[in-house]
Amino acid sequence: xxxxxxxxxxxxxxxxxxxxxxxxxxxxxxxxxxxxxxxxxxxxxxxxxxxxxxxxxxxxxxxxxxxxxxxxxxxxxxxxxxxxxxxxxxxxxxxxxxxxxxxxxxxxxxxxxxxxxxxxxxxxxxxxxxxxxxxxxxxxxxxxxxxxxxxxxxxxxxxxxxxxxxxxxxxxxxxxxxxxxxxxxxxxxxxxxxxxxxxxxxxxxxxxxxxxxxxxxxxxxxxxxxxxxxxxxxxxxxxxxxxxxxxxxxxxxxxxxxxxxxxxxxxxxxxxxxxxxxxxxxxxxxxxxxxxxxxxxxxxxxxxxxxxxxxxxxxxxxxxxxxxxxxxxxxxxxxxxxxxxxxxxxxxxxxxxxxxxxxxxxxxxxxxxxxxxxxxxxxxxxxxxxxxxxxxxxxxxxxxxxxxxxxxxxxxxxxxxxxxxxxxxxxxxxxxxxxxxxxxxxxxxxxxxxxxxxxxxxxxxxxxxxxxxxxxxxxxxxxxxxxxxxxxxxxxxxxxxxxxxxxxxxxxxxxxxxxxxxxxxxxxxxxxxxxxxxxxxxxxxxxxxxxxxxxxxxxxxxxxxxxxxxxxxxxxxxxxxxxxxxxxxxxxxxxxxxxxxxxxxxxxxxxxxxxxxxxxxxxxxxxxxxxxxxxxxxxxxxxxxxxxxxxxxxxxxxxxxxxxxxxxxxxxxxxxxxxxxxxxxxxxxxxxxx
Ligand SMILES: *[C@@H]1O[C@H](CO)[C@@H](O)[C@H](O)[C@H]1NC(C)=O
Ligand SMILES: *[C@@H]1O[C@H](CO)[C@@H](O)[C@H](O)[C@H]1NC(C)=O
Ligand SMILES: *[C@@H]1O[C@H](CO)[C@@H](O)[C@H](O)[C@H]1NC(C)=O
Ligand SMILES: *[C@@H]1O[C@H](CO)[C@@H](O)[C@H](O)[C@H]1NC(C)=O
Numbered sequence: 001x002x003x004x005x006x007x008x009x010x011x012x013x014x015x016x017x018x019x020x021x022x023x024x025x026x027x028x029x030x031x032x033x034x035x036x037x038x039x040x041x042x043x044x045x046x047x048x049x050x051x052x053x054x055x056x057x058x059x060x061x062x063x064x065x066x067x068x069x070x071x072x073x074x075x076x077x078x079x080x081x082x083x084x085x086x087x088x089x090x091x092x093x094x095x096x097x098x099x100x101x102x103x104x105x106x107x108x109x110x111x112x113x114x115x116x117x118x119x120x121x122x123x124x125x126x127x128x129x130x131x132x133x134x135x136x137x138x139x140x141x142x143x144x145x146x147x148x149x150x151x152x153x154x155x156x157x158x159x160x161x162x163x164x165x166x167x168x169x170x171x172x173x174x175x176x177x178x179x180x181x182x183x184x185x186x187x188x189x190x191x192x193x194x195x196x197x198x199x200x201x202x203x204x205x206x207x208x209x210x211x212x213x214x215x216x217x218x219x220x221x222x223x224x225x226x227x228x229x230x231x232x233x234x235x236x237x238x239x240x241x242x243x244x245x246x247x248x249x250x251x252x253x254x255x256x257x258x259x260x261x262x263x264x265x266x267x268x269x270x271x272x273x274x275x276x277x278x279x280x281x282x283x284x285x286x287x288x289x290x291x292x293x294x295x296x297x298x299x300x301x302x303x304x305x306x307x308x309x310x311x312x313x314x315x316x317x318x319x320x321x322x323x324x325x326x327x328x329x330x331x332x333x334x335x336x337x338x339x340x341x342x343x344x345x346x347x348x349x350x351x352x353x354x355x356x357x358x359x360x361x362x363x364x365x366x367x368x369x370x371x372x373x374x375x376x377x378x379x380x381x382x383x384x385x386x387x388x389x390x391x392x393x394x395x396x397x398x399x400x401x402x403x404x405x406x407x408x409x410x411x412x413x414x415x416x417x418x419x420x421x422x423x424x425x426x427x428x429x430x431x432x433x434x435x436x437x438x439x440x441x442x443x444x445x446x447x448x449x450x451x452x453x454x455x456x457x458x459x460x461x462x463x464x465x466x467x468x469x470x471x472x473x474x475x476x477x478x479x480x481x482x483x484x485x486x487x488x489x490x491x492x493x494x495x496x497x498x499x500x501x502x503x504x505x506x507x508x509x510x511x512x513x514x515x516x517x518x519x520x521x522x523x524x525x526x527x528x529x530x531x532x533x534x535x536x537x538x539x540x541x542x543x544x545x546x547x548x549x550x551x552x553x554x555x556x557x558x559x560x561x562x563x564x565x566x567x568x569x570x571x572x573x574x575x576x577x578x579x580x581x582x583x584x585x586x587x588x589x590x591x592x593x594x595x596x597x598x599x600x601x602x603x604x605x606x607x608x609x610x611x612x613x614x615x616x617x618x619x620x621x622x623x624x625x626x627x628x629x630x631x632x633x634x635x636x637x638x639x640x641x642x643x644x645x646x647x648x649x650x651x652x653x654x655x656x657x658x659x660x661x662x663x664x665x666x667x668x669x670x671x672x673x674x675x676x677x678x679x680x681x682x683x684x685x686x687x688x689x690x
Contacts, residue, residue: 019049024100025344026649029657029672031099031106033057033067033121034138035351037358038379038437039202039277041660041677042067042164044106048655051096052108052119053079059167060381060660060677061200066161066224067275068254069119070231071112071144073152077232078112080119080142081158086225089232102328103350114148115264123351124320125327127403130374132320134298134359137208137276137313139320144261145268154264156271157231159256161224162248164207164277165189167199169249175221182311183219184210185255190245195284195439200385202438205279209255210310211271216260224252231258272317278306283360283377283387285414286434286442288421295360301369338687339642341649345629345684348652352661353399353682356381358438359410375417376410379437381677386432387440388414391451391503392680394458395626397465398689399682405469412462416479418442428452428489429459451501453494453516456486457523461584464526467533468588476530487527487543494520495550496557496570506664507619512570514558518581518593521550525592526584551592565604566597568617576604577617580630587633587689595636602635609643610667612651622673625651625663626683633686641687 019027031044041060044050056064069081070091077091094110094117101107106121122139126132144154162173165187172190177183185208192204211217220227220237230238237258246253259271281294303309313320331350335343357378364370378393380386393411400408414433418440424430425446432448433440463483467476476483497520499511528543558566560573568575579601585592605614614631616623625648632644652661654670661681662672 019051021049021051021096022098023049024098025340025347026653027099027655028101028348028652029662030660031101032123032348032351032660033106034123034140034275035355036123036138037136037277037355038200038381039205039279040136040138040275041355041381043660043677045658046655047658052081052099052110053093053096054083056083057081059201061167063163063167063199063201065164066254068157068159068228069140069142070157070228071115071117071142072155072157072231072235073113073115075153075235076113078110078117080108080110080112080117084224084228086228086232088225089229091232101347102324103331103347104324104328111147114146114150114152115144115154116147118143118145118268122321122324123355124324125350125354125403126323127354127407130298130359131302132299135276135309135313136278136297136358137274137310139317140273140275141270141317141321142273143268143270144264146265149266151263151265154261154269155231155235155258156261157228157237157256157258158273159224159227159254160207160209160275161252161254162187165201166203166248167197167201170247172245172247173253174245175253175255177219177221178307179213179219180307180311181213182210182307182314183213183217183257184208184307184310185219185221185257186306187255194281197385197436200381202277202279205277206306207277208274208306208310209257210274210314211257211259212314216262218258220256220258221253224254227254227256231256236260272314274310274313276310278309282358283375283438283440285375285440286418286421286423288423290423290444292441293362295362295375296369298359298361298371298374301361301371334688339645342645342687345645345649345652346688348661349681349684350399352677353396353679356677356679357407357411374410375414376407377414377433377438377440378411378679380432381679382675383678385436387434387437389432390415390429390455390458391431392678394462395503395630395680396682397462398685401465401469402685402688405466406472408462408466409470409472409475412459412466412475414440415459416475416482419482420479426450426452427485429455429486431455449501449505451503451505452489453497453500453520454502456489457494457519457581459483459486460490460523460526460530461519461588464529464588465584467530473533477534480530480534483527483530487524490520490523491546494524495553504616504624507616510569512557514566514568514570515577515579515581517554517558518579518585521547521554522581522584522588522590522592524550525590526588529588529590547592555597563604564600566601568619575618576608578614578623578627578631579634580627582634583630583686587686598634598636602637602640605631605635606637606640609647611647612654612665612670613644613647613667615667621668622664622666624680625661625665626680629684629686633690
């Protein structure tokens with residue numbers, strides 16, 4: 001992480017009327033629409049509530065990604081998606097009746113004259129199917145049903161603009177339309193730049209907007225007002241071709257798809273759109289000898305063209321929906337055991353967290369795909385764009401432990417492999433696998449953001465957690481040398497941590513951080529457990545006794561002499577902070593720290609709760625959503641646990657924010673402080689592990 005975004009101005013709210021529709025389970029700061037990869041990451045910002053057809057969808061970083069939907073009912077048109085203005089044509093806005101979200105879906109119901117339109121945005125979550133999980137496409141399913149007992153003639157229209165294709169609208173784009181079993185627009189930059197981004201949007205690859213082909217399906221590309229007026233006035237698109245490739249903002253070309261649903265009564269008729277971005281290669285990765293490897297998304301092992309994978313995806317909608325509904329139900333059932341508020345927080349976190357990650361494979365020497373060579377890559381979205389940041393994977397790790405711990409191992413693998421090459425010079429764990437996504441080109445000069453105790457502890461704790469959860473010792477066996485090297489570092493520096501950063505780098509460097517010492521000591525004890533799993537009982541005994549000895553010494557060093565609480569840093573009696581690193585002691589069942597410590601912290605936190613939660617520490621009034629939930633996992637009083645959750649929900653639903661689940665916010669004002677759309681929200685699943 002880094003601190004630069006902290007000062008981002010808080011979103012200034014317009015005075016909006018309270019929404020007239022129902023929101024279930026609540027109205028979040030921003031609604032995930034198509035959220036499946038770092039680049040397919042489009043949302044509907046909310047504040048106090050914005051209807052699907054009241055504003056433009058936008059990329060997580062804020063830039064508009066125009067997306068329009070019209071439904072034409074007996075020749076009268078209504079918008080249900082986006083905020084288009086079309087000269088020379090008449091339409092009105094459908095009226096939003098409800099909005100709801102689950103872990104995989106955001107669903108809007110709008111009334112358009114005598115029909116209801118249901119727009120379901122489904123971003124699949126397929127944690128154990130690597131082919132499906134790696135397909136960077138999302139669904140928009142539009143279904144229409146009559147509400148007045150009569151049948152109506154229905155056509156559905158949707159388009160996207162070139163804004164999806166680059167982070168800057170002066171870039172020239174080109175396009176084509178495939179007409180096979182699918183109707184599919186393909187849009188790309190005329191001059192792409194491999195592995196580059198502008199304002200976090202990818203500068204290469206192809207965007208696709210597609211429906212199944214067949215009777216009543218039509219497609220058109222052209223100037224926004226021309227194409228939209230064509231539909232509004234005729235109910236069908238024109239075969240006239242606009243092949244005047246030009247800049248995104250030059251007469252705004254749009255990519256439209258229409259489906260005539262015919263006569264529709266009270267039984268719904270529907271059309272399914274697929275939107276997505278496919279780039280190949282996806283990731284640049286550094287190998288031994290500083291050789292750079294191009295890596296591709298996993299799904300290429302099964303499909304050899306974009307058209308094939310899009311066709312599969314569109315034809316698979318009913319399976320995808322069934323699978324999504326099953327996952328939604330499981331998450332809801334598990335999380336509701338904590339509370340309904342918790343279930344909502346978890347549901348909002350899942351798409352966001354997983355969309356930061358991409359599953360890749362390499363080609364073997366003969367040009368075939370090597371599906372034994374799976375590496376998973378995470379973009380540190382919003383805070384600085386690093387690749388596979390260890391202290392971002394760590395807070396996110398509960399989502400992988402819950403959904404599929406192998407995914408966690410696939411995330412650690414690029415870090416282990418790179419540090420095994422000897423190219424990285426430091427004795428502690430690296431901070432990240434590359435300074436900017438989608439490049440994982442390492443840090444051969446060793447000047448990555450140094451968080452030596454933090455990252456070494458994180459790697460050891462995750463190594464043990466994933467190996468146990470996956471019930472597979474292969475990875476810890478292969479990398480036990482590195483794990484032991486990091487343990488030596490922790491033995492030297494974790495009891496009295498030198499002046500350094502922890503993961504909360506925005507709060508600045510500090511010596512003797514109490515919570516950081518907890519991380520380091522648990523890391524040492526994790527290596528004891530790893531050694532035991534690998535059959536080295538002498539090492540188990542040695543490292544466990546070092547960890548136990550450190551706990552004894554730490555107990556004296558970290559206690560405040562004035563208050564019954566842990567300090568933020570040693571010898572700073574008035575200070576305190578969230579001791580969220582204790583979560584790993586609980587989760588891994590180590591029982592390293594005494595129960596009395598948990599009781600003490602529980603009693604203390606009860607005295608320092610603000611309206612929207614407990615501050616991260618005494619330096620500021622802000623906190624982190626992930627650490628609120630981790631701390632909720634260590635307190636010994638269910639009432640306080642529920643207070644952590646309900647105040648987090650109060651922040652999320654207070655109408656003061658409009659970014660993708662921002663994880664840093666002020667506990668007094670409830671205003672977000674800049675971090676958004678980050679994978680760390682996967683940490684909100686922590687309570688599902690206990
Ligand atoms: C729009 O509707 C108005 C009122 O019904 C009508 O006078 C006008 O001609 C329509 N315009 C177009 C472009 O259809
Ligand atoms: C496939 O990848 C694995 C893991 O990197 C490697 O050990 C193996 O040699 C590769 N196979 C081929 C045929 O390249
Ligand atoms: C850290 O704590 C130790 C133990 O109390 C103390 O000796 C040392 O001076 C502290 N370091 C700093 C920089 O405050
Ligand atoms: C225990 O581990 C420490 C740190 O690696 C090492 O210095 C020490 O020699 C070990 N003790 C035994 C008895 O192996």
